[in-house]
Amino acid sequence: MASAELMRLWKLHEIDSELLDIRRKAANFNPGKDIQARIAELEALDATVGAKYRNLHTEQIDLDLSVKTLQDKLKKVDKEMYGGTVTSSKEVANLEKEIFSTKKQISDIEERLLVIMDEIGPAKTEADKITAELETRKKQYAAARKEAVALKTQLETRYAELNKARPDAARIIPATMMSKYENIRAKHGTAMAALKGQNCGGCGTVQSERIILSARDDKTVVCESCHRILYFSEGIL
Ligand SMILES: [Zn+2]
Structure with a gap:
């Protein structure tokens, strides 16, 4: 069993450890960071695929x-051609030329449309996959942020509690011990x-027999390696 003085110091240490832990958590507080990175990736993919x-x-x-417009034009020219109003051979030649060129335009466009029809199915599948994942990820991110707000509040509350408790825990420690x-x-x-078996619970270093005995004997000793004050308690193994 540790001395009453060391036990009080250990209480203070527990408060300080938890405060430190909360500060570290707060410093790295960026919930949903991975999801956000994936969303950026997906948005970049969406911009290309x-x-x-x-x-x-x-x-x-x-x-x-365009095909529809050209077909309408073709009908109109056809009507003109065979409507009986065109008589001169020059006019006929011109209309024939126009019919030919319009048909050529339509056939070129239809060729391109066939290529598009081949490509558009797989392209849509790819695009839909990205859209679906983006939607899922955005929902996940919103949920993560919501959860984070709750966790942040919880941490802040606990931090305030510990800060409030600290002065009372510190006041009962003798000044020399406190400054050490x-x-x-x-x-x-x-x-x-904590002394865990023969090891320092802070850095893991195996302690000498002398240190272990002193710690068990309620003496204030420090770890030979990290110099933290070692705390021995039957409750901590
Ligand atoms: Zn140590």
């Missing part, structure tokens, strides 16, 4: 419309470590 599908789709609609404690804490973040 997704855009490819959208461009094909737009082109298909435009070309369909604070010096070690300033250097190592935490000032105490």
Whole structure:
């Protein structure tokens, strides 16, 4: 069993450790970071793969419309040609030329439309996959942020509680002990470590027989390696 003085110091150490832990958590607090990175990746993919599908789709609609316009034109020229109003051979030749060129335009467009039809299916599959994952990830991210707000509040509440409890825990520590404690804490973040078997619970170093016996004997001893104050308690194994 540790001395009453060391037990009180250990209580303070537990408060300080938890405060440190909360500060570290707060410093690295970026929930949903991985999801956010994946969303950025997917958005970049959408700008290429997704855009490819959208461009094909737009082109298909435009070309369909062009074919329709050209077919209407063809009908009109046909009507003119065989409507009995055209008499001169020059006019006939001109109309024939126009019919030929319009048919050629239609056939060129239809060729391109066949290529688009081949490509648009797989392109849509790819684009849809990205859109679906983006939607899922965005929902996940929103959920993660919501959870994070709750966790942050919880941490802040606990931090305030510990900060409030600290002065009372510190007040009962003798001044020399306190200044030793604070010096070690300033250097190592935490000032105490439990003796776990023969090892320092802070850095893991195996302690000498002399240190172990002193610690068990309620003497204030420090780890031979990290210099934290060693705390021995039957409860800590
Ligand atoms: Zn140590």
